[in-house]
Amino acid sequence: MNLDSIDCCVSSAYSQSLNGTRLGDTAEETMSIREYIKSSRHIVVPNHDDRKIAVINSVLSSFGLPRAVHLCIPTNSPDLTRTPAVSKALMALDITGADLVIARGRLGVPGSGSMLVIMDSRGRILSASLSPSHLYHAKSISDAVTHEMEEALVRVGFQKEKI
C-alpha cells in the first residue's frame, strides 16, 4: 500500500486548484491510483450474500490484481442514506480497516440505478462506474457487475492482462 503517492497528488492538486492552474487529471495521479490498488493486500466486498465476490475476483484476476474477500454484513441500512453505494463502502471500511473496499449499491434516490465504487483505506473515492436502473438493461447481475468492475479499472488506466 502506498498512501504517500496519493497524498502528494492531492496536495499538489489542491495547490493547482487554489492557484487556478489545474488542468485536469495527470498521468502521475492515475498511476498513483493504480499503484495503490495493485499494492492493496486486504480488499473487501461488502454484501449480504456472496453473489458478487466470484465475479469481482474473476475481473481482478484478469487484470492481474489481488483477490478480494467477501464481507458478509446486512447492507440495508446504507439504503436509508442519500448515497447508498458510498455509504456501504464506508460502512465496510469502518468495520474492517481494509486497504481497499469495492462496494456496489444504489447511486442516489430510489430509481437512480447502481454504482460500483472503489475506495481507499481513508474513505477516498479512487474510481467508480455506473449502471442504468435494471429496468433499462437486459443484463444479468453477474454481467452488470463484470462490466462495472472492468469499467472502474479501465477508466483509471488499467489494462487486462494478455493470456
Add this chain to the structure above:
Amino acid sequence: MNLDSIDCCVSSAYSQSLNGTRLGDTAEETMSIREYIKSSRHIVVPNHDDRKIAVINSVLSSFGLPRAVHLCIPTNSPDLTRTPAVSKALMALDITGADLVIARGRLGVPGSGSMLVIMDSRGRILSASLSPSHLYHAKSISDAVTHEMEEALVRVGFQKEKI
C-alpha cells in the same frame, strides 16, 4: 416540479429496506425522477466559463426537456473536497435555490476522472454519469459532455425525441 412523488418513493423504499423486502429500482421510482426533471423550471449549470452550457442545452432539447442556464461561479473550491462534482452541484444549489442542478466535475481523488451529476432542489442525486480520465479517451470536452448528459438521462428511462 413534483417533489411529492419522489418523497413517496423514498419513504416506500426506506420501508422496504428496513423490512428486507427491497428488490431494486421500480418503474414508479424512475418515472418520478423523470417527471421531476421534466417539470423543473429553473435549471442551472455551474461553471467558471460557459463552454458546457450550449452542449448541455442541445442534449436537453433533443430529449424535449427545458433549457438550463449557466451559473457563472468560480468552481475551484469544490476541487478541494473529496467529491468535487457533487460539491459543485451543492454549491450551485445553495447559491440559486434552483429546481435542478447539472454539474460536471471530478469524481473523487485527483486522477479519478469526471462525473456529471443531476441533483434536485434538496440536494438529492437523481442521476449521474462518469467518464474516464481524459488521458484515456480521445473525446473533445464537447463530445464527452454530450455523451455524459445523454447517458445520465437514458439510464433513468428518458428517450430522445424523434425528429
